[in-house]
Amino acid sequence: xxxxxxxxxxxxxxxxxxxxxxxxxxxxxxxxxxxxxxxxxxxxxxxxxxxxxxxxxxxxxxxxxxxxxxxxxxxxxxxxxxxxxxxxxxxxxxxxxxxxxxxxxxxxxxxxxxxxxxxxxxxxxxxxxxxxxxxxxxxxxxxxxxxxxxxxxxxxxxxxxxxxxxxxxxxxxxxxxxxxxxxxxxxxxxxxxxxxxxxxxxxxxxxxxxxxxxxxxxxxxxxxxxxxxxxxxxxxxxx
Amino acid sequence: xxxxxxxxxxxxxxxxxxxxxxxxxxxxxxxxxxxxxxxxxxxxxxxxxxxxxxxxxxxxxxxxxxxxxxxxxxxxxxxxxxxxxxxxxxxxxxxxxxxxxxxxxxxxxxxxxxxxxxxxxxxxxxxxxxxxxxxxxxxxxxxxxxxxxxxxxxxxxxxxxxxxxxxxxxxxxxxxxxxxx
Numbered sequence: 001x002x003x004x005x006x007x008x009x010x011x012x013x014x015x016x017x018x019x020x021x022x023x024x025x026x027x028x029x030x031x032x033x034x035x036x037x038x039x040x041x042x043x044x045x046x047x048x049x050x051x052x053x054x055x056x057x058x059x060x061x062x063x064x065x066x067x068x069x070x071x072x073x074x075x076x077x078x079x080x081x082x083x084x085x086x087x088x089x090x091x092x093x094x095x096x097x098x099x100x101x102x103x104x105x106x107x108x109x110x111x112x113x114x115x116x117x118x119x120x121x122x123x124x125x126x127x128x129x130x131x132x133x134x135x136x137x138x139x140x141x142x143x144x145x146x147x148x149x150x151x152x153x154x155x156x157x158x159x160x161x162x163x164x165x166x167x168x169x170x171x172x173x174x175x176x177x178x179x180x181x182x183x184x185x186x187x188x189x190x191x192x193x194x195x196x197x198x199x200x201x202x203x204x205x206x207x208x209x210x211x212x213x214x215x216x217x218x219x220x221x222x223x224x225x226x227x228x229x230x231x232x233x234x235x236x237x238x239x
Numbered sequence: 240x241x242x243x244x245x246x247x248x249x250x251x252x253x254x255x256x257x258x259x260x261x262x263x264x265x266x267x268x269x270x271x272x273x274x275x276x277x278x279x280x281x282x283x284x285x286x287x288x289x290x291x292x293x294x295x296x297x298x299x300x301x302x303x304x305x306x307x308x309x310x311x312x313x314x315x316x317x318x319x320x321x322x323x324x325x326x327x328x329x330x331x332x333x334x335x336x337x338x339x340x341x342x343x344x345x346x347x348x349x350x351x352x353x354x355x356x357x358x359x360x361x362x363x364x365x366x367x368x369x370x371x372x373x374x375x376x377x378x379x380x381x382x383x384x385x386x387x388x389x390x391x392x393x394x395x396x397x398x399x400x401x402x403x404x405x406x407x408x409x410x411x412x413x414x415x416x417x418x419x420x
């Protein structure tokens with residue numbers, strides 16, 4: 001007899017050691033997320049994947065699946081919370097989609113689309129953040145960083161380097177580069193590194209590749225992030 | 240539907256009129272639309288102030304100066320439904336990219352130090368509205384009822400939104416019509 005959990009009334013099988021996110025994705029159930037990527041150790045920081053497990057809020061990407069869990073995922077309350085979290089990410093950074101190369105391929109934008117977000121609700125911070133274009137092949141626009149740490153994890157876990165880190169706490173946290181000058185050009189980063197390609201937003205971009213795919217023909221211009229994610233990450237879990 | 244036409248007022252604050260141009264992309268559908276709506280204050284009519292009984296106000300652009308604030312408040316006061324149209328109204332958009340530069344530096348670059356500037360001086364005529372130190376989305380100034388994202392929102396967005404409202408149903412946009420770019 002397979003072990004199973006219940007998500008929105010549906011029985012979902014799981015294996016010991018799987019998180020709720022892993023079990024859900026394998027079963028074709030999309031739980032919104034930004035900092036989670038199945039190829040890396042879960043981080044549990046963006047809180048978009050918050051689900052109710054037997055009435056308690058838990059991060060699906062870090063919470064282990066176990067027998068007896070009755071989970072709700074798609075509810076008005078949880079999606080309203082997710083929309084508010086996404087709006088807070090938009091006002092904390094400077095996310096100007098029309099002038100961003102990532103538009104249409106951006107997970108932050110796609111999650112907003114998925115949640116039906118049409119405005120940012122909160123007052124904007126308009127914080128002054130830097131652009132680091134010092135590296136010959138890769139640039140960082142800190143205005144668009146959402147502190148998901150995917151570049152940090154990719155650099156450590158895949159590239160065997162330690163190029164990125166998050167420094168500071170709370171509202172003062174920021175992405176820092178491991179080099180004496182603090183600039184990307186003095187780090188070990190190469191354009192072929194996983195860390196240079198993993199950013200879910202337009203914060204880390206490869207130079208001289210901009211607008212190869214025209215706006216209007218990009219991933220999320222016509223496909224919703226739930227479909228795209230299940231197609232990509234479902235396969236990754238099955239490996 | 241009664242014969243009384245729905246009054247629509249429109250304005251471009253700190254915008255580029257791109258959203259208005261996109262509205263005009265309704266093309267022949269405009270003919271159908273004006274069966275049901277009449278334009279009040281709008282750059283399309285040159286009416287200077289809103290009637291007190293406007294039904295819908297469409298606001299393009301963010302708030303960058305004192306006149307924008309007064310205009311936006313006039314719209315809120317006179318329109319039953321106020322709509323933020325396009326990226327600039329929603330988050331400040333392109334004009335808000337000056338927000339990390341001080342106003343003094345902005346003015347100096349434009350009117351004093353810029354390449355090709357002759358007779359350098361910062362404009363200070365009393366007729367000119369004072370610039371705000373930052374460009375703000377309109378929801379930071381007045382209550383907004385609906386948001387139409389896009390840079391610009393396509394004509395289909397205007398059409399879907401207005402025909403929904405005219406039909407008396409809660410406006411909703413299908414996935415294909417929601418774009419932040």
